Amino acid sequence: MVARETNPNFMNGVPELLILKLLQQDEMYGYEIVQAIRDRTGAVIAIGEGVVYPVLHGLERDGALRARRKTVNGRSRIYYSVTSRGKRRLADLSQNWVNLKNAIQTMLTGGQHVDAIP
Amino acid sequence: MSTRFHELRERLLRAGVAPRRVRRYLGELTDHFADLTAEEQHAGRSLSEAQSAALARLGKAEDLAQALIERSRFRSWCARAPWAMFGFGPLILLGAAYLVACLYLWCGWNFFLPGTDTPFGPPVAPTYSFANIYFQAGKFYYYSAPILVGWIIGIIAARQRLKAIWPVLGLGLIVWMGATAQVHASRSAVAGYGHISTEFFLLGHSSPTLSATLFSTFVLFAFSMLPYLVWRSRRTFVGTLTLVWGLF
Numbered sequence: 152m153v154a155r156e157t158n159p160n161f162m163n164g165v166p167e168l169l170i171l172k173l174l175q176q177d178e179m180y181g182y183e184i185v186q187a188i189r190d191r192t193g194a195v196i197a198i199g200e201g202v203v204y205p206v207l208h209g210l211e212r213d214g215a216l217r218a219r220r221k222t223v224n225g226r227s228r229i230y231y232s233v234t235s236r237g238k239r240r241l242a243d244l245s246q247n248w249v250n251l252k253n254a255i256q257t258m259l260t261g262g263q264h265v266d267a268i269p
Numbered sequence: 270m271s272t273r274f275h276e277l278r279e280r281l282l283r284a285g286v287a288p289r290r291v292r293r294y295l296g297e298l299t300d301h302f303a304d305l306t307a308e309e310q311h312a313g314r315s316l317s318e319a320q321s322a323a324l325a326r327l328g329k330a331e332d333l334a335q336a337l338i339e340r341s342r343f344r345s346w347c348a349r350a351p352w353a354m355f356g357f358g359p360l361i362l363l364g365a366a367y368l369v370a371c372l373y374l375w376c377g378w379n380f381f382l383p384g385t386d387t388p389f390g391p392p393v394a395p396t397y398s399f400a401n402i403y404f405q406a407g408k409f410y411y412y413s414a415p416i417l418v419g420w421i422i423g424i425i426a427a428r429q430r431l432k433a434i435w436p437v438l439g440l441g442l443i444v445w446m447g448a449t450a451q452v453h454a455s456r457s458a459v460a461g462y463g464h465i466s467t468e469f470f471l472l473g474h475s476s477p478t479l480s481a482t483l484f485s486t487f488v489l490f491a492f493s494m495l496p497y498l499v500w501r502s503r504r505t506f507v508g509t510l511t512l513v514w515g516l517f
Contacts, residue, residue: 200305
C-alpha cells in the first residue's frame, strides 16, 4: 500500500500560519498578536489568548521567529519578528493551506476529487 | 511575578518544563493579563470584574499548562534524563573541582615549597604568611567542594520540583566520592617535578581510616543535604499552613 500524507487535524498549523503572516509585516508582542488575529479575522478565529505563547516559543525555538526585549512606554515586553527561515515556513504553510482549501472547496461544490497534498 | 499564576507554575515545573521557560511564559502571561485588565477597565468594568474577564479570556489554567507541557522540547534535561544529570553530572562536576584543587596544590608546592618532597609536611612559613594562607585556602576549597556540589544538586532539584530520589542519589554519590577522596603527592626522582594524584571510592582497610571515612560521610551528607532539606520542610510547612488556613 502506498503511504499518503494526511491532514489529521485541519487546524494543525493554523495558529503558526496566522502568527507568521502577521509578524511578516511588523514586530509585535503577544497581546498585540492576539488582538490583531481577532480584528483581522473578524473574530471568526479566536485562539485562547494565553495559548499563543507556547506557539511563539516553539516558532522561536525552530528559528522561525526572533524575540527581543524592548521597553515601550515604560513597560518591558518581548517582541517577536520573523526570520528568513520563518518566511520560508510561512510560504510552505500558505501553500499547504491553499491546497487544503481548494480540496475542501472542490468537495463542497460537488466537483471531482483532487490531490490536496502534492 | 504575580502570585496569580502560582498554581500554573508549580504544575509546569512538576511536569518537567525547564524553569527558565516557565519563568518567561509566566512573565508574558502576567503582562498579557495586565493588558487585558486595562482593556476591560477601559470598557467600563470595575477592577474585580475586569480581572475576572481577563482571566477568562486568557484561558483555563489547564489549557495554559497543557499548551506548554505537550511540547516535549521545552522539558528540561533534568526531567528528560535525571539518571544522567544526577548520576554522572555531579561526579563529573566534583571530579573537575578536584582537578582544580590538585592544580592549585601543585602550583603552591612548586612555588612556595620547591625543595620539599611533599606539600603535606609541617608548616614551613609563619601562620599569617601568604604561603600559609594560600595552602589553607586550598584546603578549605578541597573540603568544601563536595558540599558546594551537593548544594548545587539540591538547588537544581528544588527548582525543578523533582522527586527526592534523584537528589538523594546524586548526593549519595557525591558524598561517597568526597569522603573517600585521597590526594597523594610525591617528587619524581628523575625529573624532580612534583607529582599529585587523587583516588576515590576506595574504603580504607584499617579501622581508624574506616571510621574517619564514615565520619566524613556523615558530615558531608548532613551539610550537603541542608539546602534541600530546608526547602522540603519549608514547602511542607507552607502546604500545611495553607491547608489549615483553608479549613478555617
